[in-house]
Amino acid sequence: MIQGVEVLYLIGAGLVFIAGAGLYALLYAYGKIKGSILLQRSSYLFALAMLGGVAYIVAHPAFDTFWKSLLTVCGLTYLFIPKSMLWVMERVHLREEEERKKEKHNPFYTNY
Amino acid sequence: MSKLYESQKLALWYFSVALVLFGAQLLFGLLAAYQYLNPDFLYGVLDFSINRMLHINAMIVWLIMGFMGGVYWFLPIETGREVVGIKLAKLAFFVLVAAVAVVVLVYLLVQTGKGDFFTLWFITEGREYIEAPRWADWGIVAVMLVFYFNVVATVIKSKKLTGILGVLIIDLLALAGLYLAGMYFTPNISVDQFWWWWVVHLWVEATWEVLVGVLMAWALMTVLGTPRKIVEAWLYLEVFLVFGTGILGLGHHYFWIGTPEYWLGIGGFFSALEPIPLVAMVVHAIYDAGSHKLRAANKPALFWIMAQAFGNFVGAGMWGFMHTLPQINLYSHGTQITPAHGHLAFFGAYVTANLVLMYIAIQRVRAPEGPALDSRAWKLAYVGFVITIFGMVGALTVAGFAQIFVERAVGGATWSAYIAGQEHPWVREPMYWRFGFGVLFLLSYLILIYDMLTIGKRAATATEVKPA
Ligand code: HEM
Ligand code: HEM
Ligand SMILES: [Fe+2]
Numbered sequence: 001m002i003q004g005v006e007v008l009y010l011i012g013a014g015l016v017f018i019a020g021a022g023l024y025a026l027l028y029a030y031g032k033i034k035g036s037i038l039l040q041r042s043s044y045l046f047a048l049a050m051l052g053g054v055a056y057i058v059a060h061p062a063f064d065t066f067w068k069s070l071l072t073v074c075g076l077t078y079l080f081i082p083k084s085m086l087w088v089m090e091r092v093h094l095r096e097e098e099e100r101k102k103e104k105h106n107p108f109y110t111n112y
Numbered sequence: 113m114s115k116l117y118e119s120q121k122l123a124l125w126y127f128s129v130a131l132v133l134f135g136a137q138l139l140f141g142l143l144a145a146y147q148y149l150n151p152d153f154l155y156g157v158l159d160f161s162i163n164r165m166l167h168i169n170a171m172i173v174w175l176i177m178g179f180m181g182g183v184y185w186f187l188p189i190e191t192g193r194e195v196v197g198i199k200l201a202k203l204a205f206f207v208l209v210a211a212v213a214v215v216v217l218v219y220l221l222v223q224t225g226k227g228d229f230f231t232l233w234f235i236t237e238g239r240e241y242i243e244a245p246r247w248a249d250w251g252i253v254a255v256m257l258v259f260y261f262n263v264v265a266t267v268i269k270s271k272k273l274t275g276i277l278g279v280l281i282i283d284l285l286a287l288a289g290l291y292l293a294g295m296y297f298t299p300n301i302s303v304d305q306f307w308w309w310w311v312v313h314l315w316v317e318a319t320w321e322v323l324v325g326v327l328m329a330w331a332l333m334t335v336l337g338t339p340r341k342i343v344e345a346w347l348y349l350e351v352f353l354v355f356g357t358g359i360l361g362l363g364h365h366y367f368w369i370g371t372p373e374y375w376l377g378i379g380g381f382f383s384a385l386e387p388i389p390l391v392a393m394v395v396h397a398i399y400d401a402g403s404h405k406l407r408a409a410n411k412p413a414l415f416w417i418m419a420q421a422f423g424n425f426v427g428a429g430m431w432g433f434m435h436t437l438p439q440i441n442l443y444s445h446g447t448q449i450t451p452a453h454g455h456l457a458f459f460g461a462y463v464t465a466n467l468v469l470m471y472i473a474i475q476r477v478r479a480p481e482g483p484a485l486d487s488r489a490w491k492l493a494y495v496g497f498v499i500t501i502f503g504m505v506g507a508l509t510v511a512g513f514a515q516i517f518v519e520r521a522v523g524g525a526t527w528s529a530y531i532a533g534q535e536h537p538w539v540r541e542p543m544y545w546r547f548g549f550g551v552l553f554l555l556s557y558l559i560l561i562y563d564m565l566t567i568g569k570r571a572a573t574a575t576e577v578k579p580a
Pocket of ligand 3: 313
């Protein structure tokens with residue numbers, strides 16, 4: 001059971017969790033593109049906030065082992081999204097450039 | 113620059129009607145919001161329930177019309193030919209507009225029925241968001257079939273089945289098929305709601321999300337010149353993540369409506385994962401915009417593209433996740449938290465996407481060869497919309513928190529606790545702020561309309577005047 005004001009803290013923790021995940025992703029990706037170590041480092045602050053948010057929910061007795069493990073996996077996933085997404089984006093860009101060198105004229109591009 | 117395709121002219125009609133209905137949506141929303149403050153206002157003439165119904169039905173219809181406009185806009189570019197069956201498409205447009213007009217008139221003038229089959233067929237079906245009476249349902253199905261025929265026939269004739277078009281064709285089939293689930297009638301309210309959620313949830317959290325993915329892929333190619341290979345690779349990933357989490361995320365609406373208990377686990381599990389693709393979209397947007405240094409010939413379209421990525425994340429991701437775990441939803445279900453999330457998600461994901469499409473069309477019509485599409489008014493509308501939507505949503509969130517605490521957590525969700533919650537100043541006062549921000553939201557809408565009517569025109573004349 002959730003007691004009194006705790007439910008509001010849990011909702012707030014949920015907001016911090018996802019907001020942290022988003023801001024971490026944003027700053028990390030932007031820092032990577034700009035080549036700014038400072039931005040990348042500060043992104044980890046939001047990763048910490050994210051982990052704090054999810055830790056608060058995981059620690060709450062209203063959630064049993066099933067939910068605790070689910071939320072933990074969830075939190076860890078968000079930790080790796082920015083890195084893995086950037087990896088995917090860079091791969092796709094590289095492959096695209098190589099292919100463009102091979103076939104110089106592709107009629108599809110001219111449409112836009 | 114070549115002339116517009118007929119299909120693109122049709123798109124402009126779709127956009128125009130969509131914008132008019134957007135305005136109507138806001139007027140009825142303001143009436144409903146005012147009735148929160150003064151419940152006697154128009155009581156017995158135009159009740160809250162009617163205003164609310166018109167508010168959200170207008171929203172669904174205008175957003176879909178805008179998306180259809182977007183498809184009619186890009187389809188001939190993508191396939192390099194006029195849309196097959198364009199005459200039929202135009203006829204379908206007029207049928208749709210006429211049907212919407214009749215339905216609105218009946219909503220306004222007849223409003224309610226006895227709750228029998230006559231009501232179901234001719235007045236209202238009574239399912240939130242898709243209340244249109246049964247005859248109009250079939251009309252909508254017919255229009256959708258024409259639309260689908262246009263898309264598929266054009267792709268077949270052009271022999272250009274691109275990856276984007278493949279996703280579009282499959283997604284539209286699912287989107288239209290789900291609408292049929294919303295027409296299934298059964299006297300058992302649990303079963304009825306079970307199917308009704310298929311439409312509402314599987315639209316906005318699966319099929320619309322993918323449709324917007326398709327439209328934004330074309331938008332990125334147009335506005336930023338992003339290569340096709342890149343937008344397509346990203347689109348496949350997005351489809352995988354959105355469908356993978358969003359389809360079974362449906363369960364977060366099956367917690368308390370009489371469906372089996374296993375939905376608590378399924379709904380909580382999958383919808384907890386739903387923000388993952390939304391965070392990935394933010395990374396994607398940053399990557400694309402960052403490598404272009406936010407420079408593009410279509411300023412408003414570019415900025416609304418960014419707003420779409422972030423709005424989707426904040427409205428659906430943040431405001432969605434915070435009440436999606438069943439342990440928490442037990443307390444928050446149906447409080448003002450729900451419309452706080454509903455407003456931010458619909459605006460952030462779908463209003464923004466529509467504005468991107470419209471500005472792309474405006475640039476092509478007004479300033480195809482440059483100069484860059486820009487004005488002061490679009491910036492004003494942009495900032496106005498962002499501030500006022502957060503103003504309204506912030507107010508509703510505060511009221512929701514107070515309701516959860518006073519009515520549910522402390523009061524134990526009894527009838528008297530409900531009244532105590534409704535009378536609490538932290539629930540009542542935010543309703544004034546919501547109305548105030550609502551008025552300013554309408555003002556932003558008016559600036560947007562002014563801008564859409566004028567942007568690109570003055571710039572064009574200015575360049576003409578200079579040499580003289
Ligand atoms: C663009 C995407 C989305 C849109 C447009 C949207 C819109 C809405 C709307 C309008 C409602 C209210 C439905 C009603 O009338 O009862 C709602 C409810 C809900 N949404 Fe979303 N939503 C989106 C995404 C999400 C996501 C990603 C999540 C979870 C992470 C989520 C979680 C919920 C929950 C739990 C409810 C039920 C609220 C209650 O119990 O009262 N939504 N959504
Ligand atoms: C002038 C601005 C607006 C005002 C004053 C307004 C007001 C309202 C009011 C009073 C309700 C009924 C809430 C209830 O049942 O307690 C409502 C519901 C709703 N509105 Fe708005 N609205 C505005 C703009 C918008 C916009 C721009 C959108 C999205 C594009 C939107 C989407 C919705 C949705 C989805 C619901 C149903 C939410 C739910 O039941 O959870 N509204 N609005
Ligand atoms: Fe949902």
